[in-house]
Amino acid sequence: MIFTIAGREMRSLFLSPLAWSVLAVVQFILAYMFLSQIEVFLSVQARLVSVPGAPGLTEIVVVPLLANAAIVLLLVVPLLTMRLISEERRSQTLSLLFSAPVSMTEIVVGKYCGVMGFLLIMLGMIALMPLSLQSGGNLDFSLCAAGLLGLLLLLGSFAAAGLYVSTLTVQPVVAAVATFGLLLLLWILDWSGSAADSRLSGLFPYLSVLRHYESLLKGVFDTSDVVYYLLFIGLFLILSIRRLDADRLQH
């Protein structure tokens, strides 16, 4: 049942030009960043050879690419999640799901899986770029894997937050703007940490989605980072289910 709903969601995405243009634009921007990063690497490569323990190909090209990809996708994911519920509510198609023998959990998880399926395709296309370097150099695969896992978890969190915001409104554009605001806020939460304000200074950076991604990008696989993302995703999915349930109670 979940996959039926997920399948429809993906189909709907690909039937609209939005998904295609998002894929194209993201790929183009990241490809440009990738190429400029390679140029940097080529210019310093000669000097790096003489330095022991110097950063390699992966650190110089792949890690910055993934870090930039996270920022680009922060802008893009709200556009993909905005329609999930709000569009159905606006065109009043939600009652199709509500009067079918499907639980709220199946609806929410189905829709989440649908958008994640799309994001996985996007992630796969992004991953192809660093992997192509393998033909001419040596990649640190574990570092790449940690970075890609981090990006996947980050995208999962973005999508969950976007899905929840989409359940709150009837207007897809409002959902997009609100999701973007929420994600950006969660991103920059750790800025206040530098203000060195006693006890809180530890909390805000910890809540920041960026912080946990950075450690994964360094190749540090810490269970607590992964659990942070899983909790984040779970929290927003449960909130979405509760929100949809509440839909029937009040109008």
Added chain:
Amino acid sequence: MAAMNGDTLVKVEHLSRYYGDTRAVHDVSFSVSRGEVLGFLGPNGAGKSTTMQIISGNLAPSAGQVWIDGHDILDEPKIAKAKLGFLPEQPPLYRDFTVDEYLDYCARINRIPAARRRPALNTAKERCGLTDVGRRLIGNLSKGYQQRVGIAQAIIHSPPVVILDEPTVGLDPIQIREIRALIRELGGDHSVILSTHILPEVQAICDRVQIISKGELVLNDTIEGLLLRMQASSLLAGMRVMPGEAELLAIAGVRAVEMLDANRVRLHYLPEQNPAEQLVEKAVQHGWGLFELTPERISLEQIFVDITCDEPHVAEAAA
């Protein structure tokens, strides 16, 4: 709900629904048996759609309970919802899907096993006259066809209970006839609840009628009972030689005489005491020159207006 009759497919008890302080539905109870077509009538904003949304599980009631084939819609939503098909006022269509894709999706979310999906889809399309448009985009179809897709969606899993909220809106007269025939056909082995404000539609296809007004059920009657209510209680007579009022009042059963002009008169009579026969006899006897005799019928419209407008004197006249 152990005491429930096996043939009662829908049972609604003391249903109430408030939007904030606004009372949309208040203490509505009724039941629908297998093979019955129930017409739900009411002016705009009377609570028809709210009631239907509650029965279909789209909206939770503030109070009261709904059972679909013995299963409470709130306690066992999956079992209850598998047994109903719902067409909301606005058909829930994905405009960028083709008819086939859309109906296939509906079949899937209604948990029709893969092997039975194709036959179910074909049957639904056939019943709703959609065989030729299967590959077209729903968004490009005319309103009438979209409405049919909406109905097909509601019956694709051949549920015992079909709930249709204004199914013939936006259809042309031929399509309306087809859809009505379809609803009648559905009434054979399903229960159908149908909301409408088109009165002849109710007369044409429903077994039973309910009128809802300001959130309350004000009439619950069979079509036969309703026809009885609609029966004439007055005669219109035209005579060349108009007799005096007293002479007309003397005819058995005549309750009141209303002179319309020099040659025409309206005779009000008590129910079951139609004086037409005696009037004709007397007219021949006395040479009144009777040239017109029309039984006047109260239209369903009149009953509807009387009941929903809450004006006691009119209601009395209609009774």
